[in-house]
Amino acid sequence: MQKDVLLELKSDKILNNLKEGKRADGRKLDEYRKIKIEKDLFHNAEGSAKVFLGNTEVIAGVKFIPGAPYPDSPAEGTISVGTELIPLASPYFESGPPSMDSIELARVVDRGIRESKAVDFKKLCVKEGEVVLIGFVDIYAINYDGNLFDACSIAAISALNQAKIPKIEDGKVVKEEFSGKLKLERKPLLSTFAKIGNALVLDPDLAEETAMQARFSVATTEDNFVSAFQKGISGSLKKDDIDNAIDIAFKAAKEIRKMI
Amino acid sequence: MKKEEKKEYVNKKGLRLDGRKVDETRPIKITAGVLKNAKGSCYLEWGINKVLVSVQGPREVLPKHMANPLKAIVKFTYRMAAFSVPDRKNPRPGRRDIEISKVCGEALEKAILLEKYPNTQIEVWAQVLDSNAGSRVAVLTAASVALADAGIPMKDLVTAVAVGRADGKIIVDLNKEEEDAPDAVDMPIAMMTNSQEIVLLQMDGLFSKKEWEEAYEMSLKALEDVKKHQINALKQQFKEPIETKTTEKKEDNQVFSKSLSKNSPSDETKKEKHSSEKKVVKTEEKEIKSEVQ
Numbered sequence: 393m394q395k396d397v398l399l400e401l402k403s404d405k406i407l408n409n410l411k412e413g414k415r416a417d418g419r420k421l422d423e424y425r426k427i428k429i430e431k432d433l434f435h436n437a438e439g440s441a442k443v444f445l446g447n448t449e450v451i452a453g454v455k456f457i458p459g460a461p462y463p464d465s466p467a468e469g470t471i472s473v474g475t476e477l478i479p480l481a482s483p484y485f486e487s488g489p490p491s492m493d494s495i496e497l498a499r500v501v502d503r504g505i506r507e508s509k510a511v512d513f514k515k516l517c518v519k520e521g522e523v524v525l526i527g528f529v530d531i532y533a534i535n536y537d538g539n540l541f542d543a544c545s546i547a548a549i550s551a552l553n554q555a556k557i558p559k560i561e562d563g564k565v566v567k568e569e570f571s572g573k574l575k576l577e578r579k580p581l582l583s584t585f586a587k588i589g590n591a592l593v594l595d596p597d598l599a600e601e602t603a604m605q606a607r608f609s610v611a612t613t614e615d616n617f618v619s620a621f622q623k624g625i626s627g628s629l630k631k632d633d634i635d636n637a638i639d640i641a642f643k644a645a646k647e648i649r650k651m652i
Numbered sequence: 653m654k655k656e657e658k659k660e661y662v663n664k665k666g667l668r669l670d671g672r673k674v675d676e677t678r679p680i681k682i683t684a685g686v687l688k689n690a691k692g693s694c695y696l697e698w699g700i701n702k703v704l705v706s707v708q709g710p711r712e713v714l715p716k717h718m719a720n721p722l723k724a725i726v727k728f729t730y731r732m733a734a735f736s737v738p739d740r741k742n743p744r745p746g747r748r749d750i751e752i753s754k755v756c757g758e759a760l761e762k763a764i765l766l767e768k769y770p771n772t773q774i775e776v777w778a779q780v781l782d783s784n785a786g787s788r789v790a791v792l793t794a795a796s797v798a799l800a801d802a803g804i805p806m807k808d809l810v811t812a813v814a815v816g817r818a819d820g821k822i823i824v825d826l827n828k829e830e831e832d833a834p835d836a837v838d839m840p841i842a843m844m845t846n847s848q849e850i851v852l853l854q855m856d857g858l859f860s861k862k863e864w865e866e867a868y869e870m871s872l873k874a875l876e877d878v879k880k881h882q883i884n885a886l887k888q889q890f891k892e893p894i895e896t897k898t899t900e901k902k903e904d905n906q907v908f909s910k911s912l913s914k915n916s917p918s919d920e921t922k923k924e925k926h927s928s929e930k931k932v933v934k935t936e937e938k939e940i941k942s943e944v945q
Binding site: 490492495496498499503506507508509608613616617618619620621622623624625626627628629630631634635638639 | 753754759851857
């Protein structure tokens, strides 16, 4: 993705400020920007949420579609996360097929949810071996100011958490009727860090993302497990960075979980 | 539901389903310089995984606007052959292929001295021919050998291995059967081992913090083992005097050439010319070469 030249010029300042432990907006290194979650916004979506992370804004919607199960798990439905980095969210997003950034983002958000077994896929089974429900979580970037990973993760979990499961008859969705609500077994949340110089900062904004050498995301659950890691971009991390990130992530995600 | 027999992933003797110890990798075989049209290349077998990696460049960036005036860019392409998985894979790249290409390329960028080649691109093509869990660490391990084979300067080799868990036990280099365990965790990790800088780290599954630490420690030993194979492959490629090397190389390549049945007699002369053009990483190896020349 193309970067903002003015932000690149700011990178040195961000780096120098962090040497004294200071961030441009006055946050602590392990502090999120202001988070706001709005739920159940759209009539046609089975579940939806809008998340503000500072100036970053994303919208997630859930649709359940009946489909055939995978041959190796005939009694289980599944979920699929997609992200759309549309040009309305940033002058640097382009229309066209999903970019590498968008694919990585979707897969990391998906991994955190899927691998923590947040959704009991057995509950999405309609008829074993024939019909199961596939939950599509589609997330649209509305305004991009850094850290889409965490914004998308919060939006996906919020939307899934209050999603209604449509009623299915003869393998087809009965419109406007629901068989119940999807209950999440866990609420895994991603926490993303930027390594800038020797500092590790939580929830980087766009200027900090422009200055970072490495990115690291960790998904944590309420029962003290980590369910996904993803190191991104070309810099490197040491084991201490990761230990540090895990500890901060557990604390930070706990606070966000209360809001969902 | 069918009742399945419970598998014993690690038995009382501490041995796994395929007879390995918990900290033992599958057999690894690496051969550098196997493709005559590539600037650098590597063929790697890691258990059932078989991968072929080529390196081209540094050369002109296309499309041109992608060029970086300060450093080279790395274009890493990971592709699985249609026949490399139990069910035929659609050869069109999926989301998984694209994500793996991205993280592997980023992992190599940290090691390569990109500043030496501004406005150029270094292309790495990783073709998986056969797979059984751990193909991304296989291609990354092979790619850094191929880059060294191409004479591209690096701070250190990038070495990769997967660690994880099956049936509550932390194990190294999971095979497909272990990766399918009900409680499986898979954590690919790549490192420049000299500085212990982590350049690739992914994980899926449920890990406690203690298990992550145990898995990390276990990966360090495995990475050392894998790195020995990488270094040996490069020594084979560069250490021997050129006359003897061509014949020996032919033997080395036998497994590979059998499978692709392409080793025409003209290969020998081409290979000789090709290898003499290559830059050698270590000075002592340079000396051996210049003696021969």
